[in-house]
Amino acid sequence: MTDLAKNLHTEHMVINMGPSHPVTHGTVKFLVTLDGETIVDFYVEIGYLHRGFEKMCENSTWEQVFPYTDRLNYLSPIINNVGYALAVEKLIGIDTPERCKYIRVITSELSRMADHYTNIAASALELGALTAFLYFVEARELVWDLLESFCGARLTSNYIRIGGLKNDLPDGFKEDTKEVFKRCRELWVDVDKLLTKNRIFLDRMRDIGIMPPDEAIAWGFTGPCLRASGVPYDVRKAQPYLVYDKMNFEIPIGETGDNFDRYLVRMEELNQSMRIVEQALEELPSGPINVDIPEYRWQSKDDIYTKIESLIFHFKTVTGGIRVPPGEVYFPVEGANGELGFYLVSDGNGKPYKCRVRPPCFPLTAAMPRMVKGALIADIVPTFDMVHMIGGECDR
Amino acid sequence: MEEGGTGMGIINSQQSAVGSLQSGEEQILGSSVLLTKLDAIVGWGRKYSFFLYPFVTACCGMEFMSLAGPRYDLDRFGAALPRFSPRQADLLFVVGTISHKQAPILVKVYNQMTEPKWVFSFGVCATSGGFYDNYATVQGIDTLIPVDVYVPGCPPRPEMVIDGLLKLQQKVAKEKWSDWPRGEAPVTKNK
């Protein structure tokens, strides 16, 4: 019998988990070399959603870049908008009013919640837990209703402007949010009961895709995956921007760096985000939402139709773009997936000379082979889900 | 014969379609027998049982997830079950931007699908390239494969997609037997 086993000729099989695959949400190709069911070699190929974000930004004015930033991480579009606006404001050297900062924090955290809901829903769906998917898609719909009430669109919000916002929050927003959060907390408890102590979920996620902290830092991990490995790095705490230094919230840190810890970190971040939004809504000051410099943020329509300077600046900024002083700047924001950094180079014209996004899921996807080699082919699914690669962000 | 519903009525292939019910025969046959055209009954069956192939690439995929979710439910229209094998699917939902790197894969999937098959272009990036008028994006999938319904929007609201699906159902109900087979995607014939 052992002679037979020695003389059996086996070959490694190369399987293509191609760009159109139910599990690879976000188009990515995996070339998996298998020995039976064990992964021997793993090659990741991205770029199937390269839409030329940087090139389009170089050909648009500074304000026209906002719709392109929406579609980077399309699950949390406001965070992308905020990151870009903060980077431009840093380059110009202006500061927005307090109310604008609070509203930016509120809307960013709502976006982050939508992102985490979608991630956990999609992971649960791909592991077979369809009910958790339905519950969290309902929770996401409720959050999207809130987003729609102030910016008009569910997904691609285009809400933040350089030096302010598009419009103020609608009346009754605080009460609506309270209702929505009540329901969201109920759904969170339901999904927690369904998944966190579920034997099958634990078996699929525990001890899979482990990434020790030093290697995680060497690969460039940031965000929930890094925090699940035990490294306490969150841009909101390390280098606070907007009003995060006044908010009272905690950062969940994992221990082992496996997929289950990443799931737990995201679930806990949902609760923390709700906490931040509630605090910010309590402390929301009144006042203007746009900075009062007509060269960068045009005035209200009353002023434009009555005062000549407002009209002139409105005309110049819309047709030629705002004039940003030359220089370069890098501004990091805590995206839902990690550190979302914007590196802008300006040459003094109305269009960005270079608008670079540091995508948080780019190094995470690059480290997929490291996390998955030696495991079974079924372990690709929870690892890739928890890495949460979003095609729009990774390929830009 | 008038359409609508199942197309009940009497067909006499020797005569030309008169367009009027001969009430005598109707009374004789009663209410337990259904007479219709083969095209109509097959179209009726096909339109209420689409098997989707969601070729999801980008942001519109999130609206597709909402469509499959509990609030805007695709299951009510019979189009609930996604089939991730092209051999088993008949409705290709092209959701999101198609880049030039992705285009051969889309055409291959389309060619692998068995007929009859329909293509639903979901979102403005699939319809015409969206606002990505650059070196990397296909300016509309109808340059590659024949499309049946275009639903613009960035992303389209789920109600719009359901409207598009209903229009596709009307189109499928009117199809004739001679429409199929159509053959490969036209772009592959230009080699």
Next chain:
Amino acid sequence: MTAMESITLKKLKEKFPDSIVDTHSFRGDETATVKKEKIIEICKFLRDDNELLYNFMMDLTAVDYYGREPRFEVVYHFYSLKYNRRVRLKVPVPESDCTVDSIISVWIGADWFEREAYDLYGIIFNGHPNLKRILLYEGFEGHPLRKDYPVRGRQPLIGPKN
């Protein structure tokens, strides 16, 4: 305040006096422009020195200054977790000798970032194990993010050119 913040630039100037071309601080961002010859040693120094400890390589990209010589600049962003500091390193790369050493031996995460800079700008990274295109398809001609590549340049794999 200024003494603490420019400790990185001070130490860099001490250790590599002839590699530093320029240093400045704009809007709170510290930047050092260095020559490309000793980039690997500079990166190792930034990562390992006890007072600097820049253990995160956050970003690696390139900028095309069309019409200026040297034409390209490879830009690195580093972050130190312990000291909560950031620094930017810029390496000018001329068009005639469009190569720079790869820092993949210092941070393995630089792998894909360098492939992307090669893909979109055409800068060759010496010592990179797998320098292939990453965002565009294999047979794509040209490097689209260069300033002389048109936005609407069509290069379809299949299908009509429009």
